[in-house]
Structure formats: structure tokens, C-alpha cells
Amino acid sequence: MKFFIKVCLLFIIISLIPSVIFSAEVSPAEISTISSLFNIRDRNVARNVVEMLKDKYGIKDVARERIIDVLAKKYNTTVKQLQKIEPIMDTVGTLAPANTPWIRDSIETVNPFIAYEYGGVINMKTYAGGVMGEDADVLKKMNKGELLSCGCTAQGVTEAVPELAVFTLPLLFKDYKQVDCVLDGLRNEIDAAFRRRGYIVSGIIHTGFFYIYTKNRVTTLAQLRKQKINTWFGIVEKTYLNELGIKPIPVSPANVVSSLQTGAIDATTSPPGWLLGVQAFLYVKYLLSTPVYYSPAAIFIDKKQIDSIANKYPPGFVNEIVGSLNDFIRLYEPEWRDDVVTFNEKSIDAFKGEGLQEVSFNEADMNTMKAAAERTREKLTGKIYSRELLNKVMREIKKCSQSIAAGHND
Numbered sequence: 001m002k003f004f005i006k007v008c009l010l011f012i013i014i015s016l017i018p019s020v021i022f023s024a025e026v027s028p029a030e031i032s033t034i035s036s037l038f039n040i041r042d043r044n045v046a047r048n049v050v051e052m053l054k055d056k057y058g059i060k061d062v063a064r065e066r067i068i069d070v071l072a073k074k075y076n077t078t079v080k081q082l083q084k085i086e087p088i089m090d091t092v093g094t095l096a097p098a099n100t101p102w103i104r105d106s107i108e109t110v111n112p113f114i115a116y117e118y119g120g121v122i123n124m125k126t127y128a129g130g131v132m133g134e135d136a137d138v139l140k141k142m143n144k145g146e147l148l149s150c151g152c153t154a155q156g157v158t159e160a161v162p163e164l165a166v167f168t169l170p171l172l173f174k175d176y177k178q179v180d181c182v183l184d185g186l187r188n189e190i191d192a193a194f195r196r197r198g199y200i201v202s203g204i205i206h207t208g209f210f211y212i213y214t215k216n217r218v219t220t221l222a223q224l225r226k227q228k229i230n231t232w233f234g235i236v237e238k239t240y241l242n243e244l245g246i247k248p249i250p251v252s253p254a255n256v257v258s259s260l261q262t263g264a265i266d267a268t269t270s271p272p273g274w275l276l277g278v279q280a281f282l283y284v285k286y287l288l289s290t291p292v293y294y295s296p297a298a299i300f301i302d303k304k305q306i307d308s309i310a311n312k313y314p315p316g317f318v319n320e321i322v323g324s325l326n327d328f329i330r331l332y333e334p335e336w337r338d339d340v341v342t343f344n345e346k347s348i349d350a351f352k353g354e355g356l357q358e359v360s361f362n363e364a365d366m367n368t369m370k371a372a373a374e375r376t377r378e379k380l381t382g383k384i385y386s387r388e389l390l391n392k393v394m395r396e397i398k399k400c401s402q403s404i405a406a407g408h409n410d
Contacts, residue, residue, distance in 0.1 A: 039108045067117040075314040090124045093132035094151030097277030101339035142302045153207045154295035166385040170240045170373040181400035202299040203329035208271030208344045209291035213284040215266040221365040229267035243372035272347035
């Protein structure tokens with residue numbers, strides 16, 4: 001009898017699964033429409049966007065009905081009336097160079113979503129390539145109300161939310177698959193950390209793994225200690241380099257290329273895509289094969305400005321429309337992350353095509369680097385992140401490593 005009851009329960013659960021996972025009927029035509037409208041290549045991502053539009057906003061025809069149409073009805077107004085109010089201007093400052101996926105995906109996918117779904121109620125302008133300064137400068141401009149958002153590297157992320165520096169610890173992650181698993185597993189904690197500091201997260205993607213590039217051939221840690229290597233990444237980078245016996249030279253990202261040209265530095269660290277985007281690769285000849293740090297990238301909004309803007313619109317409207325944009329970016333994240341990973345990988349191939357050589361350290365030097373990484377981790381515990389958070393991250397890494405090894409994250 002007990003067996004019969006269990007079997008019946010199992011069939012009931014199975015019968016409910018489709019309505020839980022896919023509560024909206026989604027046709028191939030709708031997926032194609034969304035793919036075309038917003039330049040989404042991954043059909044699973046496009047399907048998830050269709051489901052969000054239908055489930056959350058009750059949209060029946062994704063080709064004709066928009067989020068702004070639904071919200072106008074909900075808030076007992078019209079699209080024309082909403083368009084008469086001063087538009088929500090999402091101004092974004094970022095170090096990301098033009099013609100890279102950090103910017104290209106925003107222009108080709110996020111901007112079309114904003115233009116189509118919001119009918120001019122939200123407009124977006126991105127200041128790329130550091131024209132608004134470094135991440136720290138962008139955060140200051142956000143605080144003054146001169147910019148609404150930051151497309152920040154880990155430099156800006158950790159200045160805005162210092163405890164998230166835990167994700168940039170040296171030699172912490174094995175590869176991007178592991179990073180994605182950990183970031184997704186701890187996403188609620190990450191979002192909450194931003195909220196506590198007065199920010200709203202729109203998306204978390206990758207800046208990428210940071211490699212060491214040198215002008216001179218460096219095949220040992222002893223040789224690396226003799227190089228003039230810059231630092232700009234923050235306290236984690238400084239602490240780690242000091243633990244390795246390296247005295248770094250402070251040089252901002254904007255001045256890396258000129259410093260390599262003049263010989264003020266002869267070594268630097270960065271993700272490959274950034275090095276390619278600013279053409280800094282032209283002034284280095286060697287690449288250490290093992291990446292040293294991982295840097296997340298985050299798009300986040302100043303909440304106090306959103307709260308101020310909200311006063312011009314029907315109560316609750318602005319939070320809902322900003323939330324819908326964040327929902328879309330969150331669904332698009334997997335494709336955006338993949339684009340960044342591909343770009344970084346192709347950048348390394350391009351470097352090698354231009355003659356840049358990859359070098360490796362021997363096992364003894366790598367063990368020394370790992371030991372320095374562990375000391376860095378311990379030195380910063382209790383200073384910029386808690387032991388509790390570090391332990392949580394380490395448990396998630398272990399869990400993800402086991403899941404990946406078992407083939408559950410393919």
C-alpha cells in the first residue's frame with residue numbers, strides 16, 4: 001500500500017513539473033521573434049525571456065504588446081502620459097573599451113530591449129573606455145547624481161561593496177565554469193550585499209581572469225620579482241604581490257599603455273580582452289600561462305537616485321519598470337558571460353598570432369605562489385570580508401567542483 005501511495009505521489013509530482021518550470025506556452029515563433037528583436041543567439045535565453053514576458057506581465061503577443069503597455073494599464077494611465085514625464089535616463093560609466101562584448105552586448109541587446117519594451121520611458125547612454133574616469137571616479141559621479149549606473153570591474157565592485165573582494169582572491173577559481181556556478185549559487189548574498197550599500201544590481205558578468213604580461217622573458221618567480229609591475233586592482237592585488245616579494249608600482253588603467261611605452265613599467269596584469277581593447281598587448285611579449293586573479297564585472301544602479309526619480313511617476317511604477325529591466329539582464333547574463341569568455345580566449349589567440357609567447361613557472365614556483373595566495377586570503381579575512389563569507393565561498397567552490405566533476409553543470 002505504501003509503495004502504491006509513493007508511486008501515485010511521484011506521478012502527481014511529475015505531472016506538475018511542466019507547469020512549474022514552464023508555466024507559459026512558448027512557441028518556436030515567439031522564441032524567434034525575441035531572438036530577432038533583441039539579437040539573442042541562445043534560444044534557451046530567448047525562451048526564458050518569452051516566459052518572463054508572458055508569466056510576469058501577462059503578455060500574450062510578444063511581437064505587439066510591450067511591458068510599458070502592461071504597466072500603463074496597471075497604474076491606470078497611458079503610455080502617452082508616461083512619455084510626457086521626464087524620461088528615466090540610465091547613464092552608465094565604464095572602463096570597458098568600445099567594440100568589446102562588454103559594450104557590444106549592451107548596445108546590440110540591452111539597448112534594443114529598452115527601446116522596444118519601454119517606448120522612450122527609459123533611455124540609456126553608456127560612456128565607455130574610461131571617459132568618465134576609473135571605476136572610483138564613476139562611483140563618485142553616481143554619488144553626486146551625475147551618473148546613474150556603473151559598469152564596473154572588480155575595482156569598482158570592491159570599492160562599492162568591499163566584502164565582495166573575496167571573489168578576487170588570487171588562484172581562487174579554476175575556470176569560468178566554476179566561477180559561473182559559484183556566482184549563481186551565491187547570487188542572493190551578492191545582491192543583498194549591494195542593497196546594503198545602497199545599490200541595485202542589474203547584472204553580473206565577467207571582466208575575466210587576469211594574466212601577467214611582461215616585456216622581458218620571465219620563466220621564474222625570482223625573475224618576476226625583478227620586473228617593474230604595476231598595481232591598480234586594489235588591496236587584494238597589492239597584498240598578494242607583497243606576499244610574493246614584489247614591490248608594485250601604482251599605475252591607473254588609463255596610464256598602463258603609456259607606462260609600458262615609456263618603460264615606467266615592464267609588466268602588467270589584466271584580462272586579455274581589455275589588453276586587446278586598449279592595444280596594450282603591442283608593448284608586451286610574454287604571457288604567464290596561469291591566470292592569477294578572477295575579476296567579476298557588475299552593472300549596478302544608485303538606489304537613492306531611483307527613489308528620487310520614482311517621485312515623478314505613479315507610486316511603485318519606477319521600481320517595477322527598473323525591476324523588469326534587471327530581470328531581462330539577469331536572463332541574458334549566460335549569453336553575455338559566454339561572449340566575454342570567448343572574446344578573452346580569442347584575444348589570447350590574437351596575441352600569439354602577433355608573436356606573444358606563453359611561458360610557465362615550474363612546480364616549485366607555482367607552489368610558492370599558491371602559498372602566498374593562502375597567506376593573502378588569511379591576511380584579509382576580518383579586514384575586508386568576514387570569515388563567515390570566506391567559508392561560504394569556499395564551501396560553494398567545493399560544491400561546484402563536485403557538481404562539475406559529476407557532469408551536472410554541462
